[in-house]
Amino acid sequence: MARTAHESAALRRRSAIELAVVVGAAAATWALASVLELHESLVAFFARHESWQADELAIALGVLALGLAVHALRRRRDAEQALASEQRALADAARLAERNAELARGLIALQEDERAAIARELHDEMGQACTALRMDTALLKRAVALGDAEAARAAASRADQQAQSLLRGVRGLLQRLRPAHLEMLGLAAALEELCAGWQARSGVACSFHGAAEAAGGLGAEAELVVYRVAQEALTNVMRHARAGRVQVLLAREGESLALLVEDDGIGLPPEGERRGLGLLGAAERAAALGGTLALEGAAGSGTRVRLTLPLQPQRQQQALETTP
Template sequence: MAMTHRPFPARIGPSSAARSDLAWVLAGTVLTFVLSSALELQEQLAALAARFEAWQADEIPLTLIALSFGLAWYAWRRRAEAAQLLAHNRELAHQLIAVQDSERLAVARELHDDLSQHCTAIRIEAAYIQRTQSGAQIAAAAQRVAPTAELLQHSVRRLLRRLRPAELDELGLVAAVQSLCEAWQQRSGAACTFHHPDGLAGLGEAVDATVYRVAQEALSNVMRHAQAKSVHIELAWIPTGLELRVEDDGLGFDTGARVHGLGLLGATERAAALDGQLTVVSIPGAGTCVRMRLPLRTSRLASARWATAAGAPQESAA
């Protein structure tokens, strides 16, 4: 069973344009009635249709009435569908706000509880060094400052990694995903393989970050829910751009019944921000496949493919 995530339309509130359009429809209806009464159009149309009785032309008015009712029903169904999508859109917006607030709270708490304490400790030691005259005491204070500064540096790196993976800047997309796969295998105990075109490059920071984060969230979901023995990650070219696939052999689930977490929502929004599409295919007992397709501009796609043309696809096992 497949479920496709796509961006939702923006909320559209009541407007004066809708009331104006309705007024024009009513005015046109009244004007038609007045003209028809004055010119006896119905009688003239009936007489004209009678001449073509062999062609059943006299049935056209009733057919047009049926068509009008059909179009009205079609418009009502589309309006109900739009209202449902808008309600879902509002729910997603509330969830995204909750995610943002939660992330900001977590960062603020870490800044206060971790970085603030380290900075305070360094400030106390610096004040002590200013007051003391003993070289031995200064050396001892410096020794106390060094590990505190190291802890502070680790805390800063951890926060920066939450905001943007340092591996992307240091290693590039392919090596960063490979490192992610290896780290996940060590934590989970399940096998993880990564298949990719050789020399994949030139996609841009936004695409790199999106691919990495979606792969990261997919692996996180596998560890939390799937109980899988193996996971396979694949990056591949498709005619319209780039495709990421993360497949596992775990428990699977019913995509129509399950309420998806905020992590998958964030992955969906990341793909939608680049005009991409994220699809989850899963069957209970038969594993899950998370697939993301990102359309790339022709020039960027040609440049990236040119960079990979000389190499064969590579497969790595963590």
């Protein structure tokens, strides 16, 4: 940006210098012509060569000079417009680079927060479950050694409960890291299970509407983007929205798939206070797949997250059209 501003100032300085040179040359020509009486000499010359129409040459040269002056002014204007366009392009590139850097920093922070949350869950919940399981198995061994059938049954029952709790925790972590239900059940069923699990954890009513065939033709990467957007939107509702009801809708709109997550909470905060780097990252992934992600809502009127992705046949057609 500083370089282009310097170039613009240099262009103006060169134009001013060239204008001064032209004015100076014209003044020097007038002074020289006055001293040498060039006009009288030219008149006498043209009179002797009237048969060649040499006296009309001055008019032609004047028109040529005027045309060259107009041409120079137009080229200067074109150069200034090109320079201004380059400045705007560089400014847009700088803003984009700043936004990408901010996104990268936010995604790194989000990744570290997720890792810290998983580490806490492993330590607090699964670590405690493993410790309790070891204690119950130790009690079971002791009861068996003593021949105390009642104590052995109680210890075995507690160990079974701890094992089930540990299994649920492992499944929950795996679901957060990689939703296996997408591959086993499909997108619609996985979203329905996500809503049911989220409702059980949050206590907020969450309804899902969508048919399995709505996502037909959507690739595995696009299905993961849809799932992550729904997951992040529900997480934001739980953290910030103070909602009493959430609705998740999956529908086909022509050659596109639309996901809508809508709540009746407090709405979006002011522009400068908005959160949700997870949704920002999802928006970048959606854009890479030819889709869009929109966040709508005002204070007190709830929030709506809308994701639109082109289905696979359309993407393949676009790829064919853009292939050289």
